[in-house]
Amino acid sequence: MENNFFYQVAGHRFRLSFSEDFGKDALGNYTPFLVPEGKGGYLFRLSVVDDLPDKYLYEQVGQFDNDIAAIGVFKSENGYFRFHIGYPGSRSYCAMDVDAAFRVAQVKLPAGDKHRFFCLNNCLMLLYAFSTANLDTLMMHASVIKNGADGFMFLGKSGTGKSTHSRLWLDHVEGSELLNDDNPVVRVFDGKAIVYGTPWSGKTPCYRNEEALLKGIVKLQQAPLNQIKTLSLLQAYAIVLPACSSMRWEEEIASGIHRAVEKLIGMVPCYRLECLPDKAAADLSASTIKK
Amino acid sequence: MRIKQGFKLRTVGKEYIVAGEGLAQIDFNKLISLNRSAAYLWQEVEGKDFDEQTLADLLVSKYDIPAGQALADAADIATNWIEAGIAER
Known part of the structure; x- marks a missing residue:
């Protein structure tokens, strides 16, 4: 029997189809985002399949490995993509085929592998990021604090202390809650930017279907002191762009992301915080950006 | 000389990158x-x-600047x- 689930993340809807029994808790991170089928249609559909037929001849575009995931990208002559996505350092991977418009995708997960839901999550994140690239929507690598109706986003390479800084806010800045700890979505509207929780949050199980008005973006850098600086427009661009999921060699995607980032940094102040992992760092960033 | 493959000129606000x-x-x-005149040159070449x-x-x-100054700026x-x-050359 085929299961069809519809999810809505940051106002964009997608469909997940599969026939095998994943077990009750496997897709628990998606539960807060479940919506009825409705009439509105959806942005993309991912089907989990047992076999992925070789419909096209693919040429390798590149292999992109980091400590988050290992991703191989292939493209066919008619513009279809194939992605190989694996857990860093693991030899097994999933294979996903996607049409040129990122609307219809099939994935074959590695059988019985402990990282198969890691693979499934990354497939959905990738589809989400690229199918929304021209909808003023950014899938970002960041940790986000919600304070009242306001959102504050912390950026930094893996291991620089995004989560740590969020935790300092939770402990020391009254009214703070964690909205997402790894992969929030930001949407840019006329005159405002909204940050949303998602079903993807790295190693922290924080899957909140909530939103906040984005009031500040802070790039973190470990330092022997605490110091915060407002960034110029170009400096802001240079910190925000690399934090957004993109395939920058794909012109249409890169242009969509560029336009959204340009609008975002025109509205939301950006800062660089050199900091220690201490209360004073949270006090400094909060007193600067939370006005 | 030539501009290397894979580079793209974009505007961020009123600035060029x-x-x-x-x-x-x-x-x-x-x-x-890039400043405005460098961006102009980029688009032209x-x-x-x-x-x-x-x-x-x-x-x-x-x-409309003197040729000598233009050549120095261009270099x-x-x-x-x-x-x-x-x-690259």
């Missing part, structure tokens, strides 16, 4: 900021062979582009 967006520049992780004289002529025709810009890794 060059970013490595093509597959050939996938490891280029800097953004190069993108995808073409050029030299300092080409750039100088473009500066003269657009900004500076060419050196900057090569040092930044976005153009």
